[in-house]
Structure formats: C-alpha cells, structure tokens
Amino acid sequence: MVRMPYAPAHLSALDARWAAVLGRDRSSDGQFVYAVGTTGIYCRPSCPSRRPRRDHVVFFEAAGDAERAGYRACRRCRPAEPPPVDPWVDRIRRACAHLANAEARPSLSTLARHLGGSRYHLQRNFKRLVGITPREYADACRLARVKRGLRAGEAVTGALLDAGYGSASRFYERAAPKLGMPPRTYGRGGAGATIGYVMVASPLGRLLVAATPRGICSIALASSDHELESSLRAEYPAAVLAHASTGALTRWTRQVVDHLAGRLPRLDLPLDIRATSFQWQVWQALSSIPYGETRTYKEVAKTIGRPAAVRAVARACATNPVAVAIPCHRVVASDGRLAGYRWGRRRKQALIAGERRARRARAEARDRMNADEAPDSSSLRPLALDRSVPQVAHPLVPELRRRR
Ligand SMILES: [Zn+2]
Numbered sequence: 001m002v003r004m005p006y007a008p009a010h011l012s013a014l015d016a017r018w019a020a021v022l023g024r025d026r027s028s029d030g031q032f033v034y035a036v037g038t039t040g041i042y043c044r045p046s047c048p049s050r051r052p053r054r055d056h057v058v059f060f061e062a063a064g065d066a067e068r069a070g071y072r073a074c075r076r077c078r079p080a081e082p083p084p085v086d087p088w089v090d091r092i093r094r095a096c097a098h099l100a101n102a103e104a105r106p107s108l109s110t111l112a113r114h115l116g117g118s119r120y121h122l123q124r125n126f127k128r129l130v131g132i133t134p135r136e137y138a139d140a141c142r143l144a145r146v147k148r149g150l151r152a153g154e155a156v157t158g159a160l161l162d163a164g165y166g167s168a169s170r171f172y173e174r175a176a177p178k179l180g181m182p183p184r185t186y187g188r189g190g191a192g193a194t195i196g197y198v199m200v201a202s203p204l205g206r207l208l209v210a211a212t213p214r215g216i217c218s219i220a221l222a223s224s225d226h227e228l229e230s231s232l233r234a235e236y237p238a239a240v241l242a243h244a245s246t247g248a249l250t251r252w253t254r255q256v257v258d259h260l261a262g263r264l265p266r267l268d269l270p271l272d273i274r275a276t277s278f279q280w281q282v283w284q285a286l287s288s289i290p291y292g293e294t295r296t297y298k299e300v301a302k303t304i305g306r307p308a309a310v311r312a313v314a315r316a317c318a319t320n321p322v323a324v325a326i327p328c329h330r331v332v333a334s335d336g337r338l339a340g341y342r343w344g345r346r347r348k349q350a351l352i353a354g355e356r357r358a359r360r361a362r363a364e365a366r367d368r369m370n371a372d373e374a375p376d377s378s379s380l381r382p383l384a385l386d387r388s389v390p391q392v393a394h395p396l397v398p399e400l401r402r403r404r
Contacts, residue, residue, distance in 0.1 A: 017059050020045045026086065033060050033079045035071040042066040047077035088125040091115050095126060099138045108134060140277040147274065195236055196244025198253050199225045203260045203354075204347045208232060209253040210241075215270035216252060219322040221343040235321070259324060260351075262358035265291040273321050278309075282316035289330040292359035294352060296334045318342055324351070 020028035028045040035042035036052040042060065043049060060066040063073065063080040073080045095115055098106070111134065112119040126134045195217060197210035202221070208228040210218040218235060222228045232241060258264040275283065285303045289295050295303075301313045317328040323343050329351045333339040341348035 014059065017045075018054060018057070021057070022051060024048065030082075033063055033066050034058070035060060035066050035069070040071055041074050042071040042079055043074040044077045044079040047074055047079070049074065049076055088121075088129060091117065091122075092126055092129045095122065095134065096130065096137065099134060100141045102138070105135070105138045105142070144276045147276075193236070194240045194242060195232075196242050196246060196249050197232060198243070198245060198249055199228055200253060200257065202257050204343075204350055207253070207256065207260070209249065209256055211249050211252065212272045215272035216322060216325065217272045219256060219325055221323055221347055256324065260354075262354055262361075265355075265358065265362075267325055269325050271322060271325060278312065279316045279319065282313050283320065283326045283328075286317070286320075286327050286331065289327060291327075292355040294330045294332050297331055297339070298334050300331055314339070330355075 017032055021034050024046045026046045033042045033044055035058045037056045037058060060069065095111060098111065098114065108119040108123060112122045115122065123133065130137060193212055195210050195212055197208055199206055199208045204221050205223050206225055206228055208218065208220045209216060210232055218232055220228055220231060252269050255264060255267060255269065259267045281304045282300060285300050297310050297313050301307050301310045317331050318340060320326045320328040320342065329341060329348045338345055338348050
C-alpha cells in the first residue's frame with residue numbers, strides 16, 4: 001500500500017485506477033492513461049509492458065493531458081490511438097456457433113486449433129465474454145438438442161446419440177438432473193408423470209394451476225374449465241392428469257389468486273418447468289421487472305446481452321408456461337402497445353392496470369402512515385410494497401443463475 005495525501009474518496013478512485021493497471025484491465029482502456037515519471041512514457045491500462053512502481057505513476061484523464069504534461073506515447077500500447085477492437089469477440093462468436101452445431105463435444109485444444117490461439121486463452125476469453133465455460137455452453141446446447149429430439153418422439157437412446165452424449169449413462173450423469181423430469185417420461189409428453197391440477201375462479205376468469213410433485217408446471221387463464229383442461233392435455237398429452245386438492249397445490253393456488261387480486265405483490269412459488277438456456281435467461285430477466293412496472297421487448301433483449309434478439313425474446317415471452325409466476329405480462333412493445341399475451345390481451349391490460357393501482361394504493365397508504373404522529377413500525381411493515389419479484393427455482397442451467 002502507498003500512503004497518499006488525499007481525501008479518502010479521491011484515494012479510492014486512484015486505487016481503482018491502479019488496480020486496473022495492475023490487472024491490465026482492457027475495459028478501462030479509453031477511460032484514463034497512466035504515465036511513468038522515470039521513463040517519461042504514458043500507457044493505456046492494458047499495456048503489456050512491465051508494471052511500474054506505484055510511486056512513479058501519474059494518472060491522466062486522456063492522452064492529450066499526458067502529452068501536454070510532457071509525456072510521450074508508448075510504442076507498444078499506442079495510447080493516443082482509439083482502443084483496438086477486442087479480437088476475441090469474433091473468435092468466441094465462432095466458437096459458440098461451432099459448439100452449438102458440433103456432433104460430439106470437441107476438446108478445448110481442437111477448438112483452439114480451429115480458431116487460432118491457445119486453449120488457455122480460449123477458455124479464459126470464452127468465460128470473460130460468455131460468462132460460462134465452453135464445456136458448460138456445449139452442455140446447454142446439447143441439452144436443448146436432446147429435448148427437441150425427445151419432443152419429436154425419437155427413441156431416448158437415439159436422441160442421446162444424436163446429441164453427442166455417446167452413451168446414456170454419460171447423459172444421466174451430466175444432464176439428467178437439469179431436465180426436471182426423467183427423460184423417458186419427458187420424451188412422451190409427460191408419460192409416467194402425474195400432474196395434479198385445480199381450477200378456480202379468479203379476478204381474471206377461470207384459473208388453472210397444475211403441478212408435478214416437484215413444483216408448478218402450468219398456470220393458465222381462460223374463460224372456461226373446458227378450455228383450460230384441453231390446453232393442459234395438449235401440453236402433457238401422455239401424463240396422468242388428476243384433479244387434486246392436496247395441501248401444497250391448494251396453498252399455491254390461493255397465492256396466485258391473492259396475487260391476481262393485488263393482495264400479494266410478491267409471488268414466490270416452486271416451479272417445475274422446462275426451458276432452453278435462452279428462454280431461461282429471458283424468464284430470469286422478466287422476473288426482475290418490478291411489480292407495477294413494464295419494459296419493452298427491446299429492453300429485455302438488451303438486459304440479457306442480446307440486443308438484436310428482440311423477436312426471440314418475444315417468442316420466449318409467448319411460450320411462458322406459468323402466467324404471472326414469470327411476469328411476461330410486464331413486457332410491452334416499444335411504442336407502448338401491449339403486444340400479445342398467451343392468455344389474452346385484455347387480461348394483460350387488466351394485469352398491468354391492476355398492478356399499477358395496487359402499487360399506488362400501497363404507496364398512498366404508506367404516506368398516510370408516515371404522516372401519523374407516532375407510527376408504529378410493526379404496523380407499517382405489512383404495507384410496505386415489496387419491490388422485489390419472485391426468484392424462480394428451476395433446475396436447468398443453474399450456472400446461468402449463479403452468475404447473477
Ligand atoms: Zn504502453
């Protein structure tokens with residue numbers, strides 16, 4: 001550590017810059033340069049040259065400031081020129097395409113040879129840009145392929161081999177826990193699985209809540225029970241469907257009804273749904289939109305780091321299996337129009353309006369309480385609006401969740 005005669009705030013800003021220099025942090029390039037008193041040279045933070053001693057370093061906001069102070073630009077990192085484009089972006093994009101389409105999972109060295117560069121740098125930059133390792137990415141892609149194959153009715157073993165697992169046992173080892181249901185039952189549209197469901201009245205019409213023993217697999221709204229039952233049957237054609245009034249399902253259903261009535265802003269339910277890693281990312285992003293607010297499809301696409309994938313985001317919203325538990329109704333078109341809703345546009349409109357009303361009412365109630373002479377803090381608590389939204393439990397791609 002170096003003692004410096006600055007106020008703490010100033011000191012910490014300089015410490016952050018020094019840390020960026022020590023870490024050769026590319027993302028700090030263009031934000032400042034550092035100059036070395038003993039050599040008279042200035043560099044960008046990521047310069048590969050040997051790190052100078054801290055007490056020889058001076059920071060400048062821009063290259064021009066360093067030049068005016070009499071320093072000259074380093075010939076290695078060329079700090080006076082615009083920062084170079086990250087050469088790994090294109091390479092990693094190609095790596096992703098390759099992993100998504102490869103029959104068998106290629107080894108890291110094969111992939112590195114294919115793209116140019118060492119396996120060490122490939123691994124490191126893949127993680128930096130994608131957030132997960134090439135191996136995890138390949139696994140997520142293959143899982144998506146197995147699920148597509150199973151849906152199409154292929155034999156389980158055939159689907160596994162096509163997806164590059166090589167043997168069923170390797171698949172069970174690595175991926176089966178992420179599917180949510182054993183693949184054989186999953187493959188036949190829920191055969192062998194028992195799904196209990198209840199249908200009740202709600203402020204938005206008839207409501208169906210269905211669950212496996214692990215959690216809720218469907219929440220739907222319609223104008224008749226017949227409609228609800230036939231869409232559940234279409235989703236799980238081979239599952240044993242049973243009217244149920246078990247404790248858990250009844251309790252969850254009551255929570256959904258309370259939520260729809262504006263009495264329970266935070267819905268926290270165990271879910272047993274299946275998703276591609278893309279759907280999962282979108283659904284996670286939806287779950288972070290606060291109660292009573294909306295976002296556009298474009299904004300959600302940006303949130304998950306895929307700004308061009310607006311249509312795919314809309315598709316992921318449209319295939320949400322659990323109404324309100326994943327709040328896809330909080331996403332609207334860029335021009336403010338409501339856009340579609342799986343359970344009807346009018347219900348979407350009612351949900352958004354209802355949430356805004358409930359939120360306003362709570363805020364007003366809170367203001368009234370705060371205006372009281374001696375508010376009792378314990379009576380305030382239940383009225384305080386919980387802005388956080390349900391954390392959705394899901395077995396698929398848990399590494400994506402851990403990143404947050
Ligand atoms: Zn340099």
